[in-house]
Amino acid sequence: MEKQISRYRWVVFATVLFAYFLIVSQRTAPGLITDQLMNDFSLTASTIGLLTSIQFLAYAGLQVPIGILSDRYGPNLFLVVGTLLNGLGTLIYSLAQNEFVLFLARLLVGAGDAAIWVNLVIILSQWFKVREFVGLLGFAAVSGSFGFLLATVPFSAWIALSGWRAPFLTTGILLCLCGILLYYVLVRKPKLLFRHDAAGTGIQKKKKEKTLVILRRMFTQRQAWATFFCHFGVVGTYVGFIGSWAVPFGMHVYGMTRSDASQLIMIGLFGAIIGAPLTSWISSRLDSIKRPYLVVHLFVFSSWVAFLLFSGKPPYFMLVIIFLVMGYGNGASSLTFAVVRKSFDIKEVGVVSGFANTGGFLSAVLLPIIFGKVLDHFQLASSTIGYLYGFIIPVMFSLIGLIGCFLIKEQRHEAKQPSEAIV
Template sequence: MIQESPRALFGVFLTVALIYGLIFMERTAPGLVTPELLHLYRVSPAVLSLMTLAQYFVYATLQVPVTWVGQRWPAEALLVAGAVLDGVGTVLFGLSHTFFTVVLSRGVVGLGDALIWLNIVQVLARRFSPGIFGRIIGLVAMTGNIGAIFGTFPLAVWIQGSGWRTPFLAMGGFLIAMAAVSWGVFFRWAPAPGATARVRRGLPWQAVWQKRPRLWGPVLGHWGMMGPFLGFVSLLAVPYLETVHHVGRVTASLYMAAGLLGSLLGGPLGGILADRFGVVWPYRFVAVENAVAWMIWTWGSSWFPSWALLTLFGLTGLANGASVLTFAVTRHFFPLEEQGLAAGLANTAGFLAAVLVPLGMGLWISLGGNYASMIGVAGLASLLGVVGSFLLPAEPQTRPAS
């Protein structure tokens, strides 16, 4: 780590935090305009789910390749490239006049997303000491959730007043501008040469694969805790609320905000529990809480009152935020040289669930099901999170030597 001035460190932190907040804002924003897209392009919910599939499938499949590329290219350059791609994809979404362009635009966003988080971690790790690094990462993650909250009610009001295209064009343009600013910031306050040294070696596939019982825990856990909520909110939450509970888009966005507020709180609360009880039992608790919430939601999906729906959005969002415990689990059960690959595989599973859950919901509706009963698809997916959490050893183990 280079000894930089507080001004330099704050400049890097603020730049990274703003980029991450914008990324989260535009990541879930298309869910607010799902009704317009269904009407404009005259497609079924199952076909519209291709939009989410393009974004999250590209993201998921690139997690491991990005780990490999990160050994050979500076994290700063990859982070800037990711922000540019996110911005270009968001602008393209705002300009789309065909459904093919909509799907293509979200694929470009997914490509950019894949370059963001892992490289944010590397950029900050090269500048901040281990003693404060955890807090800095936590603050950046929090700005992402704050950005997602801005992508609910405030964005819904903006869309209501100006139409849906203008906000996406503005978000995309600002992301591209922030990418240019970040390049200047990273160039001005570059880390010391020793801090940027990259290890050119392959990924430890065989070593990680030999630990399959440990690996399935975080893979299935992340699938069940993160994927159902993210996939639902990103595509079908607004149509569900409008169709089943007869609320407008602005009101629907408040329910989404409740879920994302839960996500904002879930990370810190999960960290507190992990510090107090170790990583295994909090991970199991969150997985069970998440599955129970989805199952209750499935049972009363069509008749729950507003306060109960707000609570369920909050509880499932809380589990989504607490799914960051997945990375504490991989750190606890895998040696240092294997942690990146194990975390990448678990993250891949979470985003694959975010693809397949809305796809399954859309297929259910297309086959004659209704919006109320489609919640059961998320409930079934959440059960895999419980299975994964109980595949971890019951008693906390000493972290493997690196």
């Protein structure tokens, strides 16, 4: 495949990762202003939880449809449209004057975000050979971790300096410009450079299976459900918590400033940055995905349990370790897609990746809502006892992830045609 040996593939790689970096920052940046939104719009904790969750609900609900459509029609335009929707939603969020507009904005952001990861995976598989793809997928995960990192101390300092609207407005403009850049890099330029390569659509001239046949086969396979549960337990709990209640938790329970509380999230993100490449390296050295991933899930589960053992307020040094471990687990979750790549036919990787990703963001939908309900039950979002009972939720969710990891069946085979694009 000509474009898999071209230098231009690195332009594609850099552009796609920059877009992913910006988009991921907007998954959790609203968590920095939870208390401000409650004050400015007179919102309850339950409403804040729903506001966070609606973004992840759109993301989770669209994962499988996006996977199917991208497999059939190519990922490029979906990635462009997703980036533009994300930018538009962020712009509207920055200008919102009531809670209805806030909900609409987060819904648009979630719909745009839904088109990013699955299409990123497909695009990288089209432009890079399998041997390169596996390593670059880890770099993509690291890029996402840096996006989360942006939405901690740097974004918090910006909010403290200028208020919360200006940072979101600026980011929205950047995302819209990035969508235009992606269109040029992924659609226009390849038409000139690779005239005989189907314009980068990734559509293979093969008879396509019916969608219902693909879905029926996927839903009846233990391996698909194992990846769904793994992501449900290790990704959604982390993303859902830091995207809604992590900063208020640090401020109310430990008396931290907003900047200090956001540093806890930053510690977790350092763990995530380490987790993706280190766990992938360990996995390759052991020639096993399940064993290192199982250890990761055990540590993540134990970290959430620690909140219950210390009545919702562990010693600060332990809190740092907990956030580091949970972040590491989020980074190591790239192994979920390594399981998918090794376990399924290459023409099904897109839809199964979408299904696995649905698991992670389904729990990210549920956790903020239920957590907010628990806090409302105890009257105040600053109640330590409310947070204590709230932590039962991520403990249960991470247990589901651990069970999913036990269900994984090791696969040793590779795709028969490693240079073939995912279609």
